[in-house]
Every structure is written in C-alpha cells, then in structure tokens.
Amino acid sequence: xxxxxxxxxxxxxxxxxxxxxxxxxxxxxxxxxxxxxxxxxxxxxxxxxxxxxxxxxxxxxxxxxxxxxxxxxxxxxxxxxxxxxxxxxxxxxxxxxxxxxxxxxxxxxxxxxxxxxxxxxxxxxxxxxxxxxxxxxxxxxxxxxxxxx
Amino acid sequence: xxxxxxxxxxxxxxxxxxxxxxxxxxxxxxxxxxxxxxxxxxxxxxxxxxxxxxxxxxxxxxxxxxxxxxxxxxxxxxxxxxxxxxxxxxxxxxxxxxxxxxxxxxxxxxxxxxxxxxxxxxxxxxxxxxxxxxxxxxxxxxxxxxxxxxxxxxxxxxxxxxxxxxxxxxxxxxxxxxxxxxxxxxxxxxxxxxxxxxxxxxxxxxxxxxxxxxxxxxxxxxxxxxxxxxxxx
Numbered sequence: 001x002x003x004x005x006x007x008x009x010x011x012x013x014x015x016x017x018x019x020x021x022x023x024x025x026x027x028x029x030x031x032x033x034x035x036x037x038x039x040x041x042x043x044x045x046x047x048x049x050x051x052x053x054x055x056x057x058x059x060x061x062x063x064x065x066x067x068x069x070x071x072x073x074x075x076x077x078x079x080x081x082x083x084x085x086x087x088x089x090x091x092x093x094x095x096x097x098x099x100x101x102x103x104x105x106x107x108x109x110x111x112x113x114x115x116x117x118x119x120x121x122x123x124x125x126x127x128x129x130x131x132x133x134x135x136x137x138x139x140x141x142x143x144x145x146x147x148x149x
Numbered sequence: 150x151x152x153x154x155x156x157x158x159x160x161x162x163x164x165x166x167x168x169x170x171x172x173x174x175x176x177x178x179x180x181x182x183x184x185x186x187x188x189x190x191x192x193x194x195x196x197x198x199x200x201x202x203x204x205x206x207x208x209x210x211x212x213x214x215x216x217x218x219x220x221x222x223x224x225x226x227x228x229x230x231x232x233x234x235x236x237x238x239x240x241x242x243x244x245x246x247x248x249x250x251x252x253x254x255x256x257x258x259x260x261x262x263x264x265x266x267x268x269x270x271x272x273x274x275x276x277x278x279x280x281x282x283x284x285x286x287x288x289x290x291x292x293x294x295x296x297x298x299x300x301x302x303x304x305x306x307x308x309x310x311x312x313x314x315x316x317x318x319x320x321x322x323x324x325x326x327x328x329x330x331x332x333x334x335x336x337x338x339x340x341x342x343x344x345x346x347x348x349x350x351x352x353x354x355x356x357x358x359x360x361x362x363x364x365x366x367x368x369x370x371x372x373x374x375x376x377x378x379x380x381x382x
Contacts, residue, residue, distance in 0.1 A: 056291070073290055075291045076291070077286075077291055077294045100341075101338075101341055101342065102284070102298055102341065102343070103342065103343035103344075103345055104242035104282050105345070107235050107237055110237060110239055111240050111282070111284050
C-alpha cells in the first residue's frame with residue numbers, strides 16, 4: 001500500500017500542474033512567406049526595388065525595398081487575400097486563397113483565427129510554386145510561396 | 150487552492166483506510182465456475198462536478214458513474230452533462246452537451262475481502278454538444294468585424310487511461326478517486342468555428358489532458374462479498 005500512496009500523491013501533483021493558461025502571443029497564423037527564386041538555377045534572387053500593396057485595404061506593406069523574401073499578412077476575415085507587387089514600378093498581382101476558422105482561446109486571450117489550405121488563386125508572374133499550404137506566425141518565418149523570376 | 154489541498158488530504162486518508170482493511174484476509178475459495186459472476190455494483194456521483202457547478206460561474210454540470218464487479222475486473226460507465234460560458238468585452242463563448250465513457254478497470258487488490266479497489270483501466274468516450282461564439286475583432290490592417298458562429302449537434306471521441314481507488318467507508322457507502330489521462334481526441338474541424346471546449350474532455354488545444362473525479366458511491370451487493378483470490382499462504 002505504501003507504493004500506492006506514493007502513486008496517489010504523484011497523481012495529485014500532476015493533476016494540479018495541468019491547469020495552465022495559454023500565452024496570448026501570435027495567436028493568428030495569418031502570415032504567408034514569399035521568396036523569390038531564379039528560374040534558371042532555383043537560387044535565391046534579390047529584388048532591388050520592391051513595393052507591395054494589400055489590395056483589399058490599399059495599404060502599402062513594403063515600400064521600395066530590396067528583398068529576397070517577404071512575410072505578408074493574410075486577411076483572416078475573408079477566404080482570399082490579394083497583393084500587388086511593384087517590381088521596378090511594374091505591377092504584378094497575386095491572389096492567395098485560404099481557409100479561416102475562428103476559435104475561442106481563453107478569457108485572457110480572446111479569440112484566434114486558424115488559417116489553412118493556402119493556395120494560389122491567380123497571379124500575373126511567370127511562375128509561382130506553393131511549397132507549404134499552412135501559413136505561419138510572424139516569428140516563425142514561414143516559407144509558403146516561391147515566385148520565380 | 151484550498152480545494153486541491155483538501156483533495157490531497159482526503160486522498161491520503163482514503164489510501165490509509167484501504168491499507169487498514171487489507172490486513173483482513175479471507176480464505177473462502179472461489180471456484181472457476183462462478184469466478185466471473187457479478188458480485189456487486191456501484192453507482193455514484195462525482196463531487197468535483199457538483200462543487201464546480203456551485204463554485205465556478207462559468208461551469209454547469211454533473212456526472213454519474215456506475216461499475217459492475219466481475220472477478221478482478223470492473224465494467225465501468227460514466228454519463229455527464231457539461232456546459233461552459235466564457236465572456237469578455239469583445240468575445241463570448243458558450244457550449245452545452247453530454248458525454249459518456251465506457252471501459253474496463255482491473256483491480257489489483259485481489260486479496261481484500263471487502264473488495265476495496267485500486268485499479269488501472271481504459272475508457273472509450275464520446276460527447277455530443279452545441280456551441281456558439283460571438284465576437285467583435287479589430288485588426289489594425291484589415292479593419293473591424295462583428296461575427297457570430299454556431300456549431301450544432303457536434304460530436305467528438307477520445308480515449309482515457311484511468312487509475313484510482315474505491316474504498317468502503319461504511320456499510321454500503323463508498324468513496325473513491327479516478328484520475329484520467331485523456332488522449333486521442335478526434336472532433337469535427339470542418340466548420341467555420343473550431344471547438345474550444347468539449348464536454349467531458351476540456352480544452353481542445355491540448356492533445357492530452359488530465360481529468361479527476363472524486364466519487365461518492367453506494368455498492369449494491371449482487372453476490373457474496375469475499376476476496377477475489379484466496380489469501381496467500
């Protein structure tokens with residue numbers, strides 16, 4: 001019985017320790033990672049003059065920057081998000097579709113949106129490849145779409 | 150916190166009680182023929198659910214349990230009702246439903262003439278529930294939305310490993326614990342709203358979950374009460 005008493009003490013401790021609360025940080029996985037590649041050798045390509053606009057709200061997310069990869073926020077209130085890339089002032093549009101599901105997290109954190117099933121609805125680039133259909137959170141630097149240049 | 154301390158203290162007393170009763174040995178022989186005949190049935194309620202129902206504003210529910218003794222095994226089943234309400238300034242969530250569990254426990258106190266039980270077992274569990282959420286969200290980029298979601302007639306299933314004690318206190322009155330390790334949750338994820346809380350399981354964001362019941366029971370004898378196995382010589 002001594003062993004059983006110890007077992008019960010341990011069970012009580014474990015059950016008490018499981019009452020944790022989630023952290024209210026980066027709850028929405030609405031970040032899509034876009035990288036640029038060379039068609040010829042599939043190597044990373046740096047765009048010298050890049051601006052990106054979120055079409056649904058007309059907000060410029062990136063302004064005249066040099067980049068080989070960007071992280072873009074998806075509109076989790078809808079099932080698609082449209083971006084216009086200005087590369088050396090030439091516009092290219094890409095529309096990405098996604099499934100967005102709401103979920104209550106906790107009284108402290110409120111709700112979150114879980115995005116999945118990422119896909120390219122349309123684009124005006126030469127070639128685009130989806131490498132991961134699960135969007136990520138900002139600090140995880142997801143890699144979802146490759147644009148070939 | 151006080152409630153947890155009381156649980157620990159009462160658990161120690163339960164264990165000590167079972168230990169004391171173990172000193173009694175029964176030498177009655179059990180024949181192979183009647184070994185698996187039911188010898189007793191326990192029915193009871195979960196005190197944790199009742200206390201939570203009265204003390205926690207965001208929980209309503211109860212749980213009833215029953216088991217039938219057959220040799221060293223207990224065929225066990227639970228049925229419960231569970232509702233949650235969470236509300237903040239911007240979001241409000243509620244669910245309401247029922248759940249059941251069924252399975253078998255193995256009793257390791259085989260020489261105890263009182264049929265006290267220290268068990269390890271397994272359960273299959275299912276829940277049916279409705280849930281709804283209303284919210285207002287403001288995103289600095291995408292703007293302001295106000296939404297309402299309703300999931301009706303949802304179902305989920307999971308498995309549990311269980312362990313616990315059931316101890317005779319006085320005549321037909323028994324007390325007991327069950328600690329549950331819940332795993333293998335499968336719920337419906339195809340809707341616009343993902344479940345937050347499933348009756349009988351808890352928070353869906355946890356792949357495994359611990360549960361705990363403190364049972365108040367009565368035992369109805371269905372046959373002679375004696376040790377499962379004869380006393381060791």
